[in-house]
Amino acid sequence: MAENSQTPESVTLTIDGREVSVPKGTTILQAAEALGNRIPHYCYHPGLSAPAQCRLCLVEVEGAPKLQPSCITEVQDGQVVLTESEEATRQRTGVLEFYLANHPLDCPICDQSGECKLQDYVHAEGRKHGRSREPKRVFGRDDFGGDILFYGDRCVMCTRCVRFMNEMAQDPRLTVVERGNRSIIDTFFEEGVEGSPYAGNIVDICPVGALVSKDFLHKARAWDLDHKPTICPNCSQGCNIDFHVRDNRVQRLKPRANLEVNQYWMCDYGRHRYEWMNREDRIESPVVNRSGRPVPSDWSETLEALHGRLQEGVRPVKAVASPFASNEDLAALRHLVDALGGGEIVYRLPRADREIPLPGFPRLSRRRDLAPNGRGAEILGMERVGDDEGAGGLDELAHYTGTLVVLGDELADLEPDFGEQAALYIYVGSHPSPAASQADYRLPATTFAEQEGTFTNHEGRVQRFWPGLQAPGLARPAWLVLGALAARMTGGPVPTSAAEAFVQAAELAPEFQGLTYESIGTRGAIINEPVALPGA
Amino acid sequence: MSDETTERAPFRNPGWAGNTGEFDLSEDEVRGRSYVGDHAPEGGHASRVPTVPYMLPEKDPEAPLFEGPYRERFEKILSRYPNRRAALLPVLNLAQELRGHVSPETMSEVAGILDLSDAYVRGVATFYTMYNKRPVGRYLIQVCTNVSCNLCGGDEVLAAFLEHTGTEAGEISDDGLFTVMEVECLAACGFATAVQINARYFENVTPDDVPAILDRLREEAS
Numbered sequence: 001m002a003e004n005s006q007t008p009e010s011v012t013l014t015i016d017g018r019e020v021s022v023p024k025g026t027t028i029l030q031a032a033e034a035l036g037n038r039i040p041h042y043c044y045h046p047g048l049s050a051p052a053q054c055r056l057c058l059v060e061v062e063g064a065p066k067l068q069p070s071c072i073t074e075v076q077d078g079q080v081v082l083t084e085s086e087e088a089t090r091q092r093t094g095v096l097e098f099y100l101a102n103h104p105l106d107c108p109i110c111d112q113s114g115e116c117k118l119q120d121y122v123h124a125e126g127r128k129h130g131r132s133r134e135p136k137r138v139f140g141r142d143d144f145g146g147d148i149l150f151y152g153d154r155c156v157m158c159t160r161c162v163r164f165m166n167e168m169a170q171d172p173r174l175t176v177v178e179r180g181n182r183s184i185i186d187t188f189f190e191e192g193v194e195g196s197p198y199a200g201n202i203v204d205i206c207p208v209g210a211l212v213s214k215d216f217l218h219k220a221r222a223w224d225l226d227h228k229p230t231i232c233p234n235c236s237q238g239c240n241i242d243f244h245v246r247d248n249r250v251q252r253l254k255p256r257a258n259l260e261v262n263q264y265w266m267c268d269y270g271r272h273r274y275e276w277m278n279r280e281d282r283i284e285s286p287v288v289n290r291s292g293r294p295v296p297s298d299w300s301e302t303l304e305a306l307h308g309r310l311q312e313g314v315r316p317v318k319a320v321a322s323p324f325a326s327n328e329d330l331a332a333l334r335h336l337v338d339a340l341g342g343g344e345i346v347y348r349l350p351r352a353d354r355e356i357p358l359p360g361f362p363r364l365s366r367r368r369d370l371a372p373n374g375r376g377a378e379i380l381g382m383e384r385v386g387d388d389e390g391a392g393g394l395d396e397l398a399h400y401t402g403t404l405v406v407l408g409d410e411l412a413d414l415e416p417d418f419g420e421q422a423a424l425y426i427y428v429g430s431h432p433s434p435a436a437s438q439a440d441y442r443l444p445a446t447t448f449a450e451q452e453g454t455f456t457n458h459e460g461r462v463q464r465f466w467p468g469l470q471a472p473g474l475a476r477p478a479w480l481v482l483g484a485l486a487a488r489m490t491g492g493p494v495p496t497s498a499a500e501a502f503v504q505a506a507e508l509a510p511e512f513q514g515l516t517y518e519s520i521g522t523r524g525a526i527i528n529e530p531v532a533l534p535g536a
Numbered sequence: 537m538s539d540e541t542t543e544r545a546p547f548r549n550p551g552w553a554g555n556t557g558e559f560d561l562s563e564d565e566v567r568g569r570s571y572v573g574d575h576a577p578e579g580g581h582a583s584r585v586p587t588v589p590y591m592l593p594e595k596d597p598e599a600p601l602f603e604g605p606y607r608e609r610f611e612k613i614l615s616r617y618p619n620r621r622a623a624l625l626p627v628l629n630l631a632q633e634l635r636g637h638v639s640p641e642t643m644s645e646v647a648g649i650l651d652l653s654d655a656y657v658r659g660v661a662t663f664y665t666m667y668n669k670r671p672v673g674r675y676l677i678q679v680c681t682n683v684s685c686n687l688c689g690g691d692e693v694l695a696a697f698l699e700h701t702g703t704e705a706g707e708i709s710d711d712g713l714f715t716v717m718e719v720e721c722l723a724a725c726g727f728a729t730a731v732q733i734n735a736r737y738f739e740n741v742t743p744d745d746v747p748a749i750l751d752r753l754r755e756e757a758s
Contacts (some may be wrong), residue, residue, distance in 0.1 A: 011723055172653035172655060173653065173654075173655050174654055174655060174656040175653075175656055175658060175659030176659050176661075176663075177659050177662040178662045178663070179662070179663045186655075186658070187655050188640075188643070188644070188653075188654035188655040188658050189640050189658070191654065193656070
């Protein structure tokens with residue numbers, strides 16, 4: 001991408017008979033990628049420097065005396081590149097044979113199996129049979145501390161992990177020790193990488209099964225995992241990630257590339273906080289509390305009853321929201337509260353004592369706000385209360401005598417008598433708690449992992465996420481539940497999709513105006529800066 | 537000892553290459569006593585500050601990094617490189633010269649001094665085989681078993697050294713004097729089998745020479 005506003009000089013070359021124009025300074029490997037031709041490589045990674053040492057991306061360039069490493073060779077005008085010529089293919093086959101000389105071929109018990117570049121490349125272009133009769137050298141496995149386990153025998157010595165720790169984490173704890181046949185990735189003796197807040201990324205960028213996650217060890221086969229694009233909900237950075245799901249449980253989180261938010265990385269803090277999405281204690285059906293006796297019900301009956309109750313007249317409303325809820329959910333809550341005559345909405349947000357930036361890409365940082373959508377709540381006019389633990393701040397509401405609506409907040413720190421004195425207490429959430437059980441109407445909502453929606457991150461980027469899990473029982477997205485209620489009160493339309501719910505949200509907040517799911521796309525879109533009215 | 541050199545008649549290999557029997561010259565006369573293990577006098581220009589890439593018999597594993605004349609040499613070494621990282625090899629040499637081997641603690645200390653990461657220094661120190669990662673005896677006996685020496689019986693010479701020192705390869709002998717190692721080419725193929733003992737080359741070594749060489753070293757050490 002050009003840093004100045006001028007159009008960068010364009011270079012036209014031919015790769016495997018197809019002409020392509022790319023900006024000057026592009027490498028052959030990147031130009032080929034633009035044509036959809038992925039030249040095999042290990043050591044090259046788009047987020048790191050390229051040492052050109054794996055020798056797998058060598059391609060034939062007409063006029064060059066020998067094969068050129070495509071990851072560092074810049075394109076030239078009129079260049080003719082052959083990536084599939086006999087010479088290039090023969091060389092890849094040869095290099096791959098060397099890679100297998102000491103590889104243990106333990107694919108049946110290797111976590112990387114199925115998403116392994118060594119498997120893929122050898123499958124595509126490797127020799128049918130190995131010729132090596134020598135015993136393989138054996139390293140065994142090494143605990144690198146933290147979440148990381150190292151299987152030295154599987155390593156292809158691409159040094160991506162070393163370069164990540166040097167260039168991105170800027171915590172050079174990994175190195176190549178020894179040399180030649182005995183060279184191996186290691187730390188300073190027993191030092192390990194424990195405590196390095198971004199170390200988990202070295203598992204992602206390892207092209208083979210050398211670096212694996214202890215958390216994921218032998219948990220699932222790669223081909224059994226469904227990959228669902230989503231947004232990390234663990235802080236307000238809004239890293240683009242993928243859910244890897246099996247058996248309707250999130251098995252792990254992996255970063256998804258978004259050069260403007262998180263490049264190719266994510267922090268270990270976010271990476272390891274997914275178990276809550278798999279919680280099985282859930283509110284699964286609407287519960288109507290009739291004189292202290294909770295009665296499970298179905299949606300139409302419950303909404304009918306609740307609507308009837310609301311039409312009898314409503315005391316002044318106060319509401320509690322959650323910064324873990326999507327923009328659509330929060331906007332639907334705002335709609336409902338407005339439909340009931342308006343009232344203040346508060347939310348509680350846990351806050352860390354410091355940020356944890358990634359030194360090599362400081363735009364990525366584990367933010368202080370440990371929830372994905374505090375900014376969205378703020379845009380929708382909600383007020384943050386409580387302490388940095390995300391607790392407290394609701395003492396007044398606990399004994400509120402008007403209408404009380406709670407969305408998403410589990411109220412885990414509150415007494416079971418919360419809301420006892422409320423004239424009407426509506427709870428919309430996913431997890432049961434003593435304070436929620438007092439609700440006159442307890443309505444099951446999906447978690448963000450089970451629904452479509454958007455979050456607004458710390459810098460005001462609205463980013464979409466997609467459902468990764470099946471919702472349990474009768475749980476429905478809060479925007480649908482609250483939207484249906486609000487629609488009954490106002491006579492407006494019921495949102496039938498998250499996209500429509502977002503359109504309704506945009507009606508409430510000028511920041512969202514003009515944005516649609518289409519324009520947000522998979523990369524996100526920055527909110528409109530609120531315009532100060534003249535004289536206001 | 538210099539007087540006795542010529543008297544060692546049966547000792548076919550006095551430890552120097554010129555011993556062809558054609559000349560009536562002693563080793564000392566050929567290359568001088570100061571040839572081995574000596575380095576240029578302290579002081580002088582930074583470019584002349586030597587660091588020895590081989591073992592010295594005198595060493596102190598606890599020696600501080602770096603004090604007195606060593607400090608001076610260290611500073612001069614730094615002065616001839618554009619940055620501290622570039623000075624790593626000679627500084628490791630200096631540390632090994634003082635301490636006899638490069639222990640994990642030494643790597644860490646050197647990393648601290650040069651503002652590098654411990655892991656990086658370990659990577660460099662383990663890449664180069666002439667840094668001893670473990671303690672060695674007063675005399676580090678490196679027997680070449682690469683092609684030329686192998687053809688001329690290098691394996692037998694190695695076996696003889698191991699037998700007469702009573703050690704396994706890499707171990708320190710009980711008297712603390714010897715560590716025997718197998719090494720690759722010492723660039724003395726014309727005088728196979730070549731053996732490097734600390735800074736000194738012993739050439740044309742046969743298994744029969746080994747006891748005499750060890751005796752000579754024991755004598756030196758006493």
